[in-house]
Amino acid sequence: xxxxxxxxxxxxxxxxxxxxxxxxxxxxxxxxxxxxxxxxxxxxxxxxxxxxxxxxxxxxxxxxxxxxxxxxxxxxxxxxxxxxxxxxxxxxxxxxxxxxxxxxxxxxxxxxxxxxxxxxxxxxxxxxxxxxxxxxxxxxxxxxxxxxxxxxxxxxxxxxxxxxxxxxxxxxxxxxxxxxxxxxxxxxxxxxxxxxxxxxxxxxxxxxxxxxxxxxxxxxxxxxxxxxxxxxxxxxxxxxxxxxxxxxxxxxxxxxxxxxxxxxxxxxxxxxxxxxxxxxxxxxxxxxxxxxxxxxxxxxxxxxxxxxxxxxxxxxxxxxxxxxxxxxxxxxxxxxxxxxxxxxxxxxxxxxxxxxxxxxxxxxxxxxxxxxxxxxxxxx
Amino acid sequence: xxxxxxxxxxxxxxxxxxxxxxxxxxxxxxxxxxxxxxxxxxxxxxxxxxxxxxxxxxxxxxxxxxxxxxxxxxxxxxxxxxxxxxxxxxxxxxxxxxxxxxxxxxxxxxxxxxxxxxxxxxxxxxxxxxxxxxxxxxxxxxxxxxxxxxxxxxxxxxxxxxxxxxxxxxxxxxxxxxxxxxxxxxxxxxxxxxxxxxxxxxxxxxxxxxxxxxxxxxxxxxxxxxxxxxxxxxxxxxxxxxxxxxxxxxxxxxxxxxxxxxxxxxxxxxxxxxxxxxxxxxxxxxxxxxxxxxxxxxxxxxxxxxxxxxxxxxxxxxxxxxxxxxxxxxxxxxxxxxxxxxxxxxxxxxxxxxxxxxxxxxxxxxxxxxxxxxxxxxxx
Numbered sequence: 001x002x003x004x005x006x007x008x009x010x011x012x013x014x015x016x017x018x019x020x021x022x023x024x025x026x027x028x029x030x031x032x033x034x035x036x037x038x039x040x041x042x043x044x045x046x047x048x049x050x051x052x053x054x055x056x057x058x059x060x061x062x063x064x065x066x067x068x069x070x071x072x073x074x075x076x077x078x079x080x081x082x083x084x085x086x087x088x089x090x091x092x093x094x095x096x097x098x099x100x101x102x103x104x105x106x107x108x109x110x111x112x113x114x115x116x117x118x119x120x121x122x123x124x125x126x127x128x129x130x131x132x133x134x135x136x137x138x139x140x141x142x143x144x145x146x147x148x149x150x151x152x153x154x155x156x157x158x159x160x161x162x163x164x165x166x167x168x169x170x171x172x173x174x175x176x177x178x179x180x181x182x183x184x185x186x187x188x189x190x191x192x193x194x195x196x197x198x199x200x201x202x203x204x205x206x207x208x209x210x211x212x213x214x215x216x217x218x219x220x221x222x223x224x225x226x227x228x229x230x231x232x233x234x235x236x237x238x239x240x241x242x243x244x245x246x247x248x249x250x251x252x253x254x255x256x257x258x259x260x261x262x263x264x265x266x267x268x269x270x271x272x273x274x275x276x277x278x279x280x281x282x283x284x285x286x287x288x289x290x291x292x293x294x295x296x297x298x299x300x301x302x303x304x305x306x307x308x309x310x311x312x313x314x315x316x317x318x319x320x321x322x323x324x325x326x327x328x329x330x331x332x333x334x335x336x337x338x339x340x341x342x343x344x345x346x347x348x349x350x351x352x353x354x355x356x357x358x359x360x361x362x363x364x365x366x367x368x369x370x371x372x373x374x375x376x377x378x379x380x
Numbered sequence: 381x382x383x384x385x386x387x388x389x390x391x392x393x394x395x396x397x398x399x400x401x402x403x404x405x406x407x408x409x410x411x412x413x414x415x416x417x418x419x420x421x422x423x424x425x426x427x428x429x430x431x432x433x434x435x436x437x438x439x440x441x442x443x444x445x446x447x448x449x450x451x452x453x454x455x456x457x458x459x460x461x462x463x464x465x466x467x468x469x470x471x472x473x474x475x476x477x478x479x480x481x482x483x484x485x486x487x488x489x490x491x492x493x494x495x496x497x498x499x500x501x502x503x504x505x506x507x508x509x510x511x512x513x514x515x516x517x518x519x520x521x522x523x524x525x526x527x528x529x530x531x532x533x534x535x536x537x538x539x540x541x542x543x544x545x546x547x548x549x550x551x552x553x554x555x556x557x558x559x560x561x562x563x564x565x566x567x568x569x570x571x572x573x574x575x576x577x578x579x580x581x582x583x584x585x586x587x588x589x590x591x592x593x594x595x596x597x598x599x600x601x602x603x604x605x606x607x608x609x610x611x612x613x614x615x616x617x618x619x620x621x622x623x624x625x626x627x628x629x630x631x632x633x634x635x636x637x638x639x640x641x642x643x644x645x646x647x648x649x650x651x652x653x654x655x656x657x658x659x660x661x662x663x664x665x666x667x668x669x670x671x672x673x674x675x676x677x678x679x680x681x682x683x684x685x686x687x688x689x690x691x692x693x694x695x696x697x698x699x700x701x702x703x704x705x706x707x708x709x710x711x712x713x714x715x716x717x718x719x720x721x722x723x724x725x726x727x728x729x730x731x732x733x734x735x736x737x738x739x740x741x742x743x744x745x746x747x748x749x750x751x752x753x754x755x756x757x758x759x760x
Binding site: 007008009010041063064083084085086087088089092108109111112115134139140171260261262263264265272274277278279281282283284315316317318320340341342351353354357358359360361378379380 | 387388389390421443444463464465466467468469472488489491492495514519520551640641642643644645652654657658659661662663664695696697698700720721722733734737738739740741758759760
C-alpha cells in the first residue's frame with residue numbers, strides 16, 4: 001500500500017531509520033564486548049524483534065508474561081521477564097518453562113524469592129531467577145550493599161533455584177540531558193550491578209550474568225567491565241523524549257502517526273487533526289524537558305519536521321495543531337491555507353512505547369513509500 | 381471466575397454500579413423529555429452498549445468508523461459518527477450505508493461539506509450529515525451566528541444531502557467543578573445549539589435534530605427546550621476526573637484496575653504494583669483539578685477507598701503506591717506490613733476512556749464477586 005492510501009490515524013515505522021537504529025546499538029554493544037538483549041515492550045511486534053535478532057541480539061527482555069508467551073510461540077526461547085514476579089503468576093511462568101522456554105524470572109525481595117522456592121518445590125520445578133539491583137533509586141531493586149541482597153540469593157540458591165544473574169535499569173537516565181551526566185550514570189549503573197554480583201559470588205552463589213541498561217545509558221557507556229549483557233528498548237524507534245535527552249536526532253525517530261487535517265479554528269490559529277490522544281497516547285514526557293513538544297511534532301509526509309508547529313492539545317479523536325509559540329497563535333490565520341482540509345501529516349510522538357500501544361498494527365514503510373502491516377499485541 | 385483468580389493487571393467493571401449510572405442518566409433524560417444517544421467511545425464494548433439500549437437509549441454515538449462498523453455488525457443501526465469526517469474516509473462511510481446502517485456524518489466546514497456532496501454525487505448516494513456547532517470554544521464546530529453555518533447547510537442541502545441536525549459538545553465542562561457553573565454551561569450549550577438550528581430552519585433547511593451533551597452538562601441540565609437528544613459517554617463508568625468535577629462520588633465509579641503488590645522501597649514509603657501506566661494509561665486528568673489523584677486511587681478488593689494513599693508514580697509495568705502526602709512518605713516504613721507482597725488492590729482511574737483503552741477486555745464483576753469477560757476493541 002502507498003502512504004497516501006493508508007487510513008488515518010495510523011502508526012508508521014520508517015524501516016530504514018529502524019534498521020539504522022538497530023545497527024547503531026548492536027554495533028556499540030559489539031565494540032564494548034557485551035551481549036545485547038533488546039526490551040521488546042516498546043513494539044510487541046515479531047517483525048521488529050526478528051530484525052533485532054538478525055542484527056545480533058541474544059535473547060529478549062519482556063515486561064509481561066503475555067509478551068513471553070507470544071514471542072516464545074514465535075520462536076524466541078531466551079526470555080528475561082524483567083518485572084519482579086507476583087507469586088500468583090508462577091503457574092503461567094511454569095507452563096512456559098515446561099513448554100521449553102528458557103524463561104528467567106526477576107525478584108527483588110525475600111518474600112517473592114521464598115514464594116518462588118516454595119512453588120518450585122511443590123511442583124518439582126527449578127526456576128532461573130535474576131535478582132534486581134537498584135543502582136539509581138528511581139524504582140525497584142535492592143541496593144548493592146543491602147543485606148537483603150544476600151538473603152534473596154540464599155533463599156533461591158539453598159532451595160534449588162538457579163541465581164542466573166543480577167540486573168538493573170537506570171531509568172533515572174530519562175531525567176538527564178547531557179553526555180557527561182549520562183556517561184556518569186552509565187558508570188554508576190555498571191559499577192553497582194557488578195558490585196552486587198561480586199557480593200553474591202563471594203557468598204558462594206555463582207551469578208553468571210550481569211545485565212544493565214536503559215537506552216540512554218546503553219548508548220552513553222564508554223566501558224562495561226564486568227557486565228555480560230545490556231538491555232534497551234526504545235532505541236529501536238526513538239522518540240521526542242530521547243531527542244531531548246540527546247541520544248538521537250529528529251531524523252532518527254522511526255515512529256510517526258499519520259494524521260489528516262479535518263477542520264480549523266482560524267481565529268485561534270488551530271488546525272484540527274484526526275489524531276487525538278487515542279492515537280498519540282496521553283504521554284506528555286517532554287512536558288518537563290527543555291523542549292516541550294506538546295502531543296507531538298508535525299512533519300510533512302516526506303518526514304520533514306514543520307519547525308514552529310506542535311500538536312498543542314488533544315481530545316480522544318481530535319488533535320490541535322498550532323504554532324508552538326502560544327502567543328503567536330491568534331496571528332496564524334493562514335493556518336487554513338498552510339494546512340488545508342484533507343492534508344496528511346506525520347506526527348513524531350513523545351514516547352514510542354506508549355504511542356505504539358494505542359495501535360493494533362504498524363504500517364512499516366519502505367524507502368520507496370510502500371508499506372506492509374506489522375501486527376502488535378496488547379494486554380496481559 | 382472469582383475476583384481473586386483474575387490475573388493482574390485487569391480492568392474490572394462493577395456491574396451494579398454501571399447499571400445504577402445508566403439508570404441515573406436515562407432517568408434524567410426521560411424527565412427532561414429528550415432522547416439519549418450514549419457515546420460508546422468510552423467502553424467500545426457491546427455488552428455495555430446493550431445495557432444502555434435496554435435502559436432506553438436511542439442509537440449510539442461513535443468516535444471512529446471502526447466503532448460504527450463493529451456496532452453495526454452487532455445489531456445497532458442508528459449511529460452518529462461525531463467527528464468531522466476526513467474526505468478520504470467517505471468510501472468506508474458509504475460502504476456502511478449501503479449495508480443498511482443509518483450512519484450520520486458530521487462536518488463543521490464548507491470544504492468537507494463540498495467533498496461529501498461531490499462524493500455523494502459521484503456515487504449516486506445521499507448522506508445524512510449533521511453540522512457541528514461550537515458553543516464553548518474548546519475545540520471544533522461553527523459558532524451559532526457565524527456565516528459559514530448557512531454556507532455549510534446550503535452546500536449540503538442544495539446538493540442532495542440531508543441536513544439531519546446540529547450537534548455540539550461542551551467539552552469545557554471538564555474544567556468546571558461547581559453545580560452553578562455546570563448548569564450555566566449546560567444552558568449555554570442548549571441555547572447555542574438551538575439557535576444554530578433556528579438559523580438553518582429560517583434559511584429553509586429542515587434540521588430536525590438538535591443534539592447536545594457531555595457527561596457533566598447532561599447531568600446538570602435543568603431544562604432542554606428545543607433539544608431533541610443528548611449525548612454522553614463517560615457517565616456509564618465515571619472516574620476520578622468526574623468525581624472532581626462533582627458529578628459522581630467515588631462509590632459511583634464502576635471501573636477499577638485490579639493490581640498486585642510486587643515489591644517495596646520501604647525507606648521511601650513505596651509499595652510497587654504490577655499496574656503501571658500501560659494499565660492505568662498516561663492520563664493525568666486530575667493533575668490540574670482541586671484533588672490530584674496521581675495515577676489513581678487505591679481501594680481494597682471490596683471497593684473501599686484507602687484514604688491517604690495514591691498511585692504517585694508509574695513506569696510501563698510498575699506503579700508506585702505511596703502516601704498521598706509527599707512529605708510523609710519517608711515516615712511510612714510500615715508500607716511493607718500494610719501492603720504485603722501478593723496483596724491485591726483495585727485502583728480507580730483518572731479517566732475511564734483512556735484506562736479502558738489499555739485493555740483488550742473487561743472483567744465484569746457481579747455483586748457476589750464472580751466475573752465474566754466482556755471484550756472491547758481498539759484501533760481505527
